[in-house]
Amino acid sequence: MLITNSVVVEFLEIQKGIFLQKLKSPEIAEKIKPGQFLNIKVSEGYYPLLRRPFSVCDVEDDLIHIMFAVYGEGTKILANKKIGETVNILGPLGNGFNIDDDYDLAVFLAGGLGAAPFPYLTRKLNNNKEIISFVGGRSNKEVIKYQFPNLLIATEDGSEGFKGNVVQLFENEIKKFLDKKIKVFACGPNGMLKSVSNLIKRFNEEGKNLTCEVSTESAMACGFGICQGCPIQDSHDPNRYLLVCKDGPVFNVNDIEL
Amino acid sequence: MSNLDLSIKIGSLELSNPILLASGTVGYGNEISEFIDLNKVGGIITKSISLKPRKGNKPQRIFETPAGMLNAIGLANVGLEEFISQKIPFLEKFDVPIICNIAASTLEEYVECVRALENFEKIKAFEINVSCPNVKEGGLQFGNDIRMVAKITENVRLSTKKTLIIKLSPNVSNISDFAKVCKENGADAVSAINTLVGSAFDINSRKPKLSNVFGGLSGPAIKPIAIAKVFEIHRAVDIPIIGVGGIMNWQDVIEFIIAGASAVQIGTLNFIDPTASISILEGIKNYFVNKNLTSINQLKGSYILDNGN
Numbered sequence: 424m425l426i427t428n429s430v431v432v433e434f435l436e437i438q439k440g441i442f443l444q445k446l447k448s449p450e451i452a453e454k455i456k457p458g459q460f461l462n463i464k465v466s467e468g469y470y471p472l473l474r475r476p477f478s479v480c481d482v483e484d485d486l487i488h489i490m491f492a493v494y495g496e497g498t499k500i501l502a503n504k505k506i507g508e509t510v511n512i513l514g515p516l517g518n519g520f521n522i523d524d525d526y527d528l529a530v531f532l533a534g535g536l537g538a539a540p541f542p543y544l545t546r547k548l549n550n551n552k553e554i555i556s557f558v559g560g561r562s563n564k565e566v567i568k569y570q571f572p573n574l575l576i577a578t579e580d581g582s583e584g585f586k587g588n589v590v591q592l593f594e595n596e597i598k599k600f601l602d603k604k605i606k607v608f609a610c611g612p613n614g615m616l617k618s619v620s621n622l623i624k625r626f627n628e629e630g631k632n633l634t635c636e637v638s639t640e641s642a643m644a645c646g647f648g649i650c651q652g653c654p655i656q657d658s659h660d661p662n663r664y665l666l667v668c669k670d671g672p673v674f675n676v677n678d679i680e681l
Numbered sequence: 682m683s684n685l686d687l688s689i690k691i692g693s694l695e696l697s698n699p700i701l702l703a704s705g706t707v708g709y710g711n712e713i714s715e716f717i718d719l720n721k722v723g724g725i726i727t728k729s730i731s732l733k734p735r736k737g738n739k740p741q742r743i744f745e746t747p748a749g750m751l752n753a754i755g756l757a758n759v760g761l762e763e764f765i766s767q768k769i770p771f772l773e774k775f776d777v778p779i780i781c782n783i784a785a786s787t788l789e790e791y792v793e794c795v796r797a798l799e800n801f802e803k804i805k806a807f808e809i810n811v812s813c814p815n816v817k818e819g820g821l822q823f824g825n826d827i828r829m830v831a832k833i834t835e836n837v838r839l840s841t842k843k844t845l846i847i848k849l850s851p852n853v854s855n856i857s858d859f860a861k862v863c864k865e866n867g868a869d870a871v872s873a874i875n876t877l878v879g880s881a882f883d884i885n886s887r888k889p890k891l892s893n894v895f896g897g898l899s900g901p902a903i904k905p906i907a908i909a910k911v912f913e914i915h916r917a918v919d920i921p922i923i924g925v926g927g928i929m930n931w932q933d934v935i936e937f938i939i940a941g942a943s944a945v946q947i948g949t950l951n952f953i954d955p956t957a958s959i960s961i962l963e964g965i966k967n968y969f970v971n972k973n974l975t976s977i978n979q980l981k982g983s984y985i986l987d988n989g990n
């Protein structure tokens with residue numbers, strides 16, 4: 424874990440309302456893994472007081488990329504940063520995705536800004552695994568296609584691709600891939616992760632052997648385990664919470680209750 | 682710089698400097714030791730420990746407010762047994778005083794925890810968190826009930842020779858009355874303040890932002906209140922005060938000492954900058970040198986209320 428002042432080197436609007444910021448931090452860039460996150464202090468003042476967590480979106484040499492939309496005060500300040508200005512980054516934080524285990528096909532499931540961690544994951548898989556991506560949003564304006572390989576799209580209003588949500592689309596399509604060893608990587612809103620979890624459980628009861636890791640979110644203060652602000656239920660022990668920041672944010676779907 | 686000495690003594694507790702890390706904002710030291718040399722701070726106050734492990738409140742536990750945050754962690758902690766078997770051995774690696782903060786839901790539990798920890802050399806002091814619901818009296822907080830604060834102090838005092846600090850709640854009408862009963866019943870010091878009760882609602886869903894509805898407000902928003910409480914106690918009662926609430930920089934620490942604090946605790950700031958305690962210590966040293974001060978006692982409670990006074 425490091426704390427660095429990082430300069431905004433490049434700033435793009437990759438599609439309407441979705442920003443990609445490239446921050447210079449050689450130390451963190453060297454260490455960070457896909458699925459890990461950064462806790463960013465967007466201003467020096469007391470408002471916002473706390474850091475804001477963002478997944479690492481990609482790493483290019485000594486640049487770390489983050490992807491975000493304007494949501495509240497913190498992301499608004501971030502979106503108004505000019506090239507050459509700095510932000511203070513704490514990272515790398517949490518546990519990332521396990522990419523080296525035994526599977527042939529990586530299935531990406533992303534909803535909305537859940538698209539953020541996948542460019543770096545794709546880069547690290549480095550053509551060693553086959554990848555298929557399922558990406559969803561309410562309408563095609565909200566679907567983030569940025570750098571997804573082999574992309575299938577779901578929109579709730581049917582404005583592009585499959586009409587429905589991304590988990591339904593995955594359920595419809597999976598038959599085609601059942602001859603392969605599949606690992607699912609999912610990131611998106613809690614509701615989506617819950618239906619991913621239910622679906623995986625059902626598939627596994629039916630004897631399809633899928634592994635699945637999900638990247639979760641929670642309100643948090645510190646991001647490294649001291650405030651205890653981000654509990655998530657441990658599925659193996661009803662008397663215990665895990666912490667999203669330190670035990671996650673990426674979990675094997677069997678280890679948590681969503 | 683030569684004869685600057687920031688050390689202080691509270692009861693038998695010796696601190697090399699007045700900067701302590703506040704309970705619940707440093708866990709048991711593990712994580713923060715990756716950022717700073719723990720041997721440099723004056724002391725570490727561990728997360729409230731209870732007799733049995735506590736799972737804590739459901740999410741959402743944290744909500745940010747202007748210049749502050751609400752937390753409703755629910756005293757989640759590993760419990761006495763794991764504290765002894767896992768956390769104390771880790772802390773033993775450091776040459777820094779450990780102050781063990783204790784939470785309980787009955788008077789007997791406070792006493793039992795203190796007894797169980799009394800023989801651990803590494804623990805130099807107890808800080809008693811009275812901002813806990815008293816289950817025998819309908820969940821009313823001990824800290825709001827002056828009779829209970831007196832009783833807890835009296836009973837814990839009988840069970841320990843270590844320095845005894847009572848951590849006061851600000852959610853009372855006259856905090857110096859509470860400090861007074863702590864002194865009368867044998868406490869060596871009081872900490873002021875714990876968090877203020879607060880709440881927040883979502884205007885669209887109309888639901889509370891915290892699952893527990895109420896939370897504790899901390900951060901720079903509460904500093905003026907904490908300063909006022911330290912000052913009130915200092916004026917009324919002759920007992921060492923450990924100031925806590927909203928400290929963000931070395932200037933805030935100096936302000937607490939002027940208002941009457943012998944030492945201070947860094948809380949919420951650890952979440953934002955886990956290295957802050959070290960830079961604050963440097964700032965304090967510079968201030969002392971520039972003002973030709975050589976000890977904390979020269980500054981403590983040195984407020985000037987009237988012109989020429």
Ligand SMILES: Cc1cc2nc3c(=O)[nH]c(=O)nc-3n(C[C@H](O)[C@H](O)[C@H](O)COP(=O)(O)OP(=O)(O)OC[C@H]3O[C@@H](n4cnc5c(N)ncnc54)[C@H](O)[C@@H]3O)c2cc1C
Pocket residue numbers: 460471473475476477478479489490491492493494495496497498499536539540639640641642643644672743744745
């Ligand atoms: C591990 C992790 C990775 C993330 N990655 C990304 C990303 O890559 N791109 C992106 O756009 N967003 C990401 N987020 C969400 C992002 O942190 C929030 O959108 C951001 O905090 C909003 O800040 P704001 O000041 O604009 O909004 P505000 O609503 O003004 O403030 C956010 C406040 O709400 C709290 N909060 C409540 N619920 C949540 C929640 N579910 N997640 C985060 N904060 C919450 C925070 O503690 C914070 O204090 C991630 C969150 C986490 C936990």
Ligand SMILES: Cc1cc2nc3c(=O)[nH]c(=O)nc-3n(C[C@H](O)[C@H](O)[C@H](O)COP(=O)(O)O)c2cc1C
Pocket residue numbers: 650651703704705706728729752754756782810848874875876898899900901903925926927928946947948949950
């Ligand atoms: C997330 C969080 C957890 C806390 N947990 C405890 C605790 O377990 N026991 C305790 O006595 N105080 C606890 N506190 C209170 C702090 O020790 C401190 O009194 C308070 O936060 C005010 O200081 P600050 O404004 O510098 O944070 C907690 C505070 C926060 C923010």
